[in-house]
Structures are given as structure tokens and as C-alpha cells.
Amino acid sequence: MTFHSMSEVDRYITSFCKEKHIDETTCFKLRLVIEELVTNMFKYTATQACTLFIKHTDPMEITVEYPSDKFDFTINKPGKEALSKMKEGGLGLFLVESMTHTFTYRHQDGKSIYKLTI
Amino acid sequence: MIEIHKDKNILIAISGRLDSMNADEARETIMESLAEVDKDIVIDVSNLVYISSAGLQVILKCAKTAREHHKECSLKGAQGTVREIFQVSGFLTFLKETE
Numbered sequence: 001m002t003f004h005s006m007s008e009v010d011r012y013i014t015s016f017c018k019e020k021h022i023d024e025t026t027c028f029k030l031r032l033v034i035e036e037l038v039t040n041m042f043k044y045t046a047t048q049a050c051t052l053f054i055k056h057t058d059p060m061e062i063t064v065e066y067p068s069d070k071f072d073f074t075i076n077k078p079g080k081e082a083l084s085k086m087k088e089g090g091l092g093l094f095l096v097e098s099m100t101h102t103f104t105y106r107h108q109d110g111k112s113i114y115k116l117t118i
Numbered sequence: 119m120i121e122i123h124k125d126k127n128i129l130i131a132i133s134g135r136l137d138s139m140n141a142d143e144a145r146e147t148i149m150e151s152l153a154e155v156d157k158d159i160v161i162d163v164s165n166l167v168y169i170s171s172a173g174l175q176v177i178l179k180c181a182k183t184a185r186e187h188h189k190e191c192s193l194k195g196a197q198g199t200v201r202e203i204f205q206v207s208g209f210l211t212f213l214k215e216t217e
Contacts, residue, residue, distance in 0.1 A: 006138055016213050028168060028199045039138040092171035098206040111188060 005077050009038050012052070022054050029099045029118050030060065036092035038112050045069075045112075051077045059101050059117040070107040120144055122151045127158050130180065133165035136173030145176045152180070155187035160216060169189025169203050181213060192216040 003009045013034060017027040036053065041064075050066040056069050098102050100115045121131040128151070136144055152159075159180055163169075169177075177193075184191035192214040196204050205209050 011141065025199050030201075032170055035138055035172075037171065039170075066137065091174060095171055095203065095207060 001053075002049050003038070005037055006042065009050075009052065011035060016056075017053060020057075026060070026118065030062070031101055032063065033096045033116055033118065036096045041066050041067060041068070041090055041112075047067070063113065064114045064116075064118065065111050065112055065113040068107075068112045068118065071105065071112055080093050120147050122148070122152075124157065127160045128152070128155065129160050129162060130138070131162040133167075134184065135168040136166060136176060137168060138172040139174050141172035141176050144173075145179060148176065148180060149183070152183050153171040155183060155189055158190040158192070159184045160192050162165070162194045162213075163200060166196075166200050169200055171207075174203070174207055176211065177213070190214065 001012065003012065013031050015025070017030065018023070022030070036065070038050055038052075039049055045066070045068040047066045047068055050064055053061075053063040055061040063094065096116065102115070104115045106113050106115075119133045121133075123129045123131075130148055130151075132144070161177060161180060169182065182193040194216050195212075196215065204213070
């Protein structure tokens with residue numbers, strides 16, 4: 001499905017979790033990882049829409065993709081002194097990595113493609 | 119939703135969600151109340167059900183503001199996945215947890 005705003009994405013996640021009877025903790029993590037990737041897209045690219053796929057499997061598979069230039073995909077663990085110096089978006093990506101079993105990024109055909117499992 | 123009470127501490131109670139959709143408004147509300155910081159800050163998240171990195175940035179701003187005024191900033195009532203987020207993000211290394 002294609003979305004044009006974070007609030008659209010948020011409403012979709014709420015209804016997806018309700019419809020699939022997803023537990024509170026998993027729904028929290030699902031919402032978090034998607035929010036971080038989608039807000040990064042709106043903040044740091046000119047792209048106005050993203051495509052989201054969620055497969056209700058065990059583990060759950062999530063794909064977020066949108067047209068963009070290749071992204072510098074470096075995640076550094078924040079520390080006591082490092083938080084204020086982190087690259088913008090860095091904390092969000094770190095949370096995504098922390099909350100997922102697997103998290104991959106590739107750039108293909110002019111698109112950033114994130115694949116995650118939780 | 120944010121409630122701020124000034125008593126022996128500056129108590130900032132955040133309930134519901136703190137995310138990219140309301141973080142700017144929350145930051146504005148909180149910073150207005152932190153124009154003068156003459157007491158320690160306690161952030162009560164016992165009724166916070168969801169937080170993302172945008173919300174964490176609001177908490178970080180509170181902690182920095184307290185430090186600028188040579189005051190302490192502590193966290194109260196973090197539980198479940200909300201606490202996990204504070205922990206994995208490293209926030210519990212500089213935010214003391216309080217009862």
C-alpha cells in the first residue's frame with residue numbers, strides 16, 4: 001500500500017494490529033520501526049510517498065520502500081556523550097536495529113528498500 | 119497529553135503517545151514551562167504508552183535544559199516497552215530513575 005503522510009501510516013498500523021489481533025508489544029515495535037523509517041523519508045528526502053508491505057508471519061516481515069538517492073546507512077550505537085552528536089535520524093535507525101530480528105537496506109532502481117523482521 | 123506541576127520539583131507528566139506527530143507541540147509546551155529552571159526536573163512517564171525517537175528528543179531537550187541550569191533530570195514510572203526504549207537508546211545512562 002502507498003501512503004502520503006505519517007498519520008495515514010499510523011492509522012493503517014492501528015487497523016492492521018486490530019484486525020490481526022497482534023499483541024501490544026509487537027504492535028508497539030511494528031509502529032516504531034515503521035515510524036522511524038517513514039519519518040526519515042519525509043525529513044531527509046524530497047519523496048512524498050512510501051510503499052509499505054507487512055506480512056503477518058512469524059517473524060513478521062516488513063518492507064518499506066520509496067524513491068530516493070542512495071542513503072548513507074551507518075548506524076552507531078548512542079552513548080552518554082554521543083547522543084547530542086548523533087547524525088540526524090541516527091537515533092531512529094538505531095532503535096529500528098534494536099527492535100528488529102533482521103534489518104537490511106539496499107538501493108535498487110532508484111529506490112531505498114528496507115526489509116525488516118520483528 | 120502533558121501536565122506540568124511545580125512544587126518541590128518540576129514534574130512533567132507525559133501520557134499517551136510521544137512521537138513524530140506530536141513531539142513538536144510537546145517540546146513547545148514543555149519548554150515554555152522551563153523558561154525558569156530553579157528546581158530539579160522529574161519526567162513522569164508512568165502513563166506513557168508509546169515513544170519513538172522524536173519523543174526521545176523531547177526528553178533529551180529536558181535533560182539538557184536541566185543540565186544547563188545545574189539541576190538534575192530524572193525519569194519516573196518507565197515500564198514495559200517504553201522502558202526498553204529508554205534503555206536501548208542509552209537514555210538510562212544519564213537519566214536517573216526515581217520512584
